[in-house]
Amino acid sequence: MSRRRIGVMGGTFDPIHHGHLVAASEVQAQFGLEQVIFVPTGQPWQKSHEAVSPAEDRYLMTVIATASNPRFLVSRVDVDRAGPTYTADTLTDLHAEYPDADLYFITGADALEQILSWHRVEEMFQLAHFIGVTRPGYSLNGAHLPAGAVSLVEIPAMAISSTGCRDRVRAGLPVWYLVPDGIVQYISKRGLYRELTPEWGP
Numbered sequence: 001m002s003r004r005r006i007g008v009m010g011g012t013f014d015p016i017h018h019g020h021l022v023a024a025s026e027v028q029a030q031f032g033l034e035q036v037i038f039v040p041t042g043q044p045w046q047k048s049h050e051a052v053s054p055a056e057d058r059y060l061m062t063v064i065a066t067a068s069n070p071r072f073l074v075s076r077v078d079v080d081r082a083g084p085t086y087t088a089d090t091l092t093d094l095h096a097e098y099p100d101a102d103l104y105f106i107t108g109a110d111a112l113e114q115i116l117s118w119h120r121v122e123e124m125f126q127l128a129h130f131i132g133v134t135r136p137g138y139s140l141n142g143a144h145l146p147a148g149a150v151s152l153v154e155i156p157a158m159a160i161s162s163t164g165c166r167d168r169v170r171a172g173l174p175v176w177y178l179v180p181d182g183i184v185q186y187i188s189k190r191g192l193y194r195e196l197t198p199e200w201g202p
């Protein structure tokens, strides 16, 4: 019997935006993936110099943004694991949950450029096939990676970043149509990206 093909879209998703959603949707279609599992980071160690919103807010935004797509799921494996988030651990946990699946880890061109700096990188390449997608402002290149470890895919260009969305909210500018409608409302309800990061609570 052929193995299942499952996509994994890891990200800090602070907030999730249409660039993430288009990347996952396009790779799902091009690779015939049964599902794409979005995995919000717990502690994104390479962003430790930045203020990151509470994991629970980022997790809930990811659930809201993906709820209407039957091929999208969200996993808590990284949010629930203590310590810095390493993709080698994410993929190990997902293999335990989906033992009959091959995993396809999706990354934008910017993340792919940095991938050799990730933790336990050789082990990571054994655990999944990597798919690098185009992103405006970055060149997509897999020449630095092991032969056969990565596929490069052109996707519709979305010049959107979470940093840009946070800056716009802070400046009082709209983020309508950059993020799903439910995310505009969640950001406002929780007061995210104002000067002070809110404490999690009622």
Ligand SMILES: Nc1ncnc2c1ncn2[C@@H]1O[C@H](COP(=O)(O)OP(=O)(O)OP(=O)(O)O)[C@@H](O)[C@H]1O
Pocket (backbone or CB within 6 Å): 010, 011, 012, 013, 014, 018, 019, 020, 023, 106, 107, 108, 109, 110, 111, 112, 133, 134, 135, 136, 158, 159, 160, 161, 162, 163, 164
């Ligand atoms: N507009 C986009 N097009 C293609 N890929 C993207 C886009 N935005 C993010 N990605 C990819 O999605 C994954 C998760 O990204 P992340 O959550 O860090 O968003 P970001 O917009 O890069 O955030 P920030 O601006 O805070 O660094 C990464 O692999 C990243 O390269």
Ligand SMILES: O=C(O)c1ccc[n+]([C@@H]2O[C@H](COP(=O)([O-])O)[C@@H](O)[C@H]2O)c1
Pocket (backbone or CB within 6 Å): 009, 010, 011, 012, 013, 039, 041, 044, 046, 047, 085, 086, 087, 088, 111, 117, 118, 119
């Ligand atoms: O494994 C690592 O060391 C590692 C280092 C940096 C980023 N990652 C993963 O890359 C994905 C995108 O991360 P980020 O920080 O760009 O949101 C997310 O799933 C992270 O866990 C993983």
